[in-house]
Amino acid sequence: MYVSSHAENVVGWPADEGLKLITELIKFATQDKYFWNCKWNGPGDMVMWDNRTVMHKATEWAGSDKYVRDMRRTSIFDDTELGHGVQPAPVDA
DSSP states (O other): OOOOTTOOOOTTSOHHHHHHHHHHHHHHHTSGGGOOOOOOOSTTOOOOOOTTTOOOOOOOOTTTTTSOOOOOOOOOOOOSTTTTSOOOOOOOO
């Protein structure tokens, strides 16, 4: 499931119900037990994440007025049957 704060609706749902579901999902996904905050130490620090499975948001950090934030993106394409996390159906023996 992909959900983020910029989501506006759930296709096929009334707007108020869709927004309520989105709000509940975001509230659940952003509980303290699922939250991690990077503590930057200085230039050269790096964080990597999988955009398909992690909600993320840039915030102000100590030194942000001193250092330039350098974002680089790499994308992969995996068209195998496991590429999108979908397991093949078991075959009856």
